[in-house]
Amino acid sequence: MGNTARSVSQVVRTTLALAIIGAASAAAAVGVYDELFSNRSSATRWFGAVIAGGIVAGYLGWILLPILIRRRTEALGASNRALTGEMRAESRRRAFGEELDKALAQAETEADVLATIEQGLQRLDPDRPVELHVVDPHRPVLVLAFSSFQEVRPPSPVSPWDSEAARTGKVITYDTTSRLDTCSHLASRVDEPTSAICVPVTAMGRILGVLYALGPNNSEPTTSVVDALTMVANRAGSHIAVVRSFAAGHPRPTDPLTGLPNEYSTETEIRSLVESLTPFTIAIGAIDNFEELLEQEERTVSDDAVVLFASILDDATRPEDTVGRLSDEELIAVFPDTATTDAIRVVERVRENLALHFAATAGRNFTASFGMADSSSGSSIEQIIENARDALTDAQAVGCNRVIVTEVTTEATQLDLSKSRDDE
Numbered sequence: 001m002g003n004t005a006r007s008v009s010q011v012v013r014t015t016l017a018l019a020i021i022g023a024a025s026a027a028a029a030v031g032v033y034d035e036l037f038s039n040r041s042s043a044t045r046w047f048g049a050v051i052a053g054g055i056v057a058g059y060l061g062w063i064l065l066p067i068l069i070r071r072r073t074e075a076l077g078a079s080n081r082a083l084t085g086e087m088r089a090e091s092r093r094r095a096f097g098e099e100l101d102k103a104l105a106q107a108e109t110e111a112d113v114l115a116t117i118e119q120g121l122q123r124l125d126p127d128r129p130v131e132l133h134v135v136d137p138h139r140p141v142l143v144l145a146f147s148s149f150q151e152v153r154p155p156s157p158v159s160p161w162d163s164e165a166a167r168t169g170k171v172i173t174y175d176t177t178s179r180l181d182t183c184s185h186l187a188s189r190v191d192e193p194t195s196a197i198c199v200p201v202t203a204m205g206r207i208l209g210v211l212y213a214l215g216p217n218n219s220e221p222t223t224s225v226v227d228a229l230t231m232v233a234n235r236a237g238s239h240i241a242v243v244r245s246f247a248a249g250h251p252r253p254t255d256p257l258t259g260l261p262n263e264y265s266t267e268t269e270i271r272s273l274v275e276s277l278t279p280f281t282i283a284i285g286a287i288d289n290f291e292e293l294l295e296q297e298e299r300t301v302s303d304d305a306v307v308l309f310a311s312i313l314d315d316a317t318r319p320e321d322t323v324g325r326l327s328d329e330e331l332i333a334v335f336p337d338t339a340t341t342d343a344i345r346v347v348e349r350v351r352e353n354l355a356l357h358f359a360a361t362a363g364r365n366f367t368a369s370f371g372m373a374d375s376s377s378g379s380s381i382e383q384i385i386e387n388a389r390d391a392l393t394d395a396q397a398v399g400c401n402r403v404i405v406t407e408v409t410t411e412a413t414q415l416d417l418s419k420s421r422d423d424e
Helices: 002-036 042-105 110-124 164-168 223-247 263-275 290-296 299-316 340-360 381-397
Strands: 130-135 142-147 172-174 195-203 206-215 280-287 322-325 330-336 368-374 403-405
Touching: 042 110, 042 223, 110 130, 110 142, 110 223, 130 223, 142 206, 164 172, 164 195, 164 206, 195 223, 206 223, 223 263, 263 280, 263 322, 263 330, 263 381, 280 290, 280 299, 280 340, 280 381, 290 299, 299 322, 299 330, 299 340, 330 340, 330 381, 340 368, 340 403, 368 381, 381 403
Parallel strands: 368 403
Antiparallel strands: 130 142, 130 206, 172 195, 195 206, 280 330, 280 368, 322 330
């Protein structure tokens, strides 16, 4: 962008110079004609001066115009090259993120996750020293997971709150670690002044560690580098949380009745969309009058109804969409990069397919209602889900078997990823 600004500045200076020269030429022409044609009428002298000035200005323009055009072309070329470079960098980052996701999906233990993250960071920027500290699962201290610093110091046990990035849950950058306000934990890990990026490793608002990355001293880290490291740290946090949940004997993040992702897994998927700046629409659907179904029929009947509802909803969505179960009667569908109007068509098709199913088969039939909200409708993941739930409640209150969309009445704000249900 600096080259573009300089080129534009040169174009402006050239244009001003051309205008000044043209004006000076016209003035000079007036003076010459005043001397040569002093005995002529005033109108004749001014007419001749204008003609002479125009000839001079046209000649100078003929000389300077190619320069002006060339510099303008160079400015546009530099701007296009910068934009193309940014788009390619973003494309590479997304491709790397997808590859990293697939690799982490194969990790069965925390050691596997950490090894994959270490390899990923080496692939991402092999010349940048990095160090990852994770919170011990049994006590609140930071433990060194891996390091590529030149001199790896054996860390002394410290609280996660001793790391400013971990304590605040925010990415912190330093152009030099010689600053007085440098994080004390980071300062204890380096010998010489260096630039640094400190990225918290979190999952659902819980601190799980901190990632440090170093660079040349007195050099402000670029936005692209910070974004890439943040992407890796976020994936590390999500997968560390999952494998620790498995190790603690918690159920896998799927609903045992439907086989769909449960609430935790679904919110993790939504969080990944937020982190990748992907717009989305969610639809929360529920079987109408589910309480009556529970009271009047055996539990197996209501379970069969939920399984049928889940199957029809899952069949109506695309492979890139996520369908999960939030509660006994609530299902959620997440539609990445999908406008609300397009998502409405999907859930309307679900309602139609339910009706067609019961028209062709015997048994206890039911209808379903949906509440919908998009990613611009709230300032946090929890608020967006709550907005969709409120719309669902409205749909069932006004007669059931319908779809209601949350109305956005205020300007959307950036999602606050530091909030989670665990904090409430």
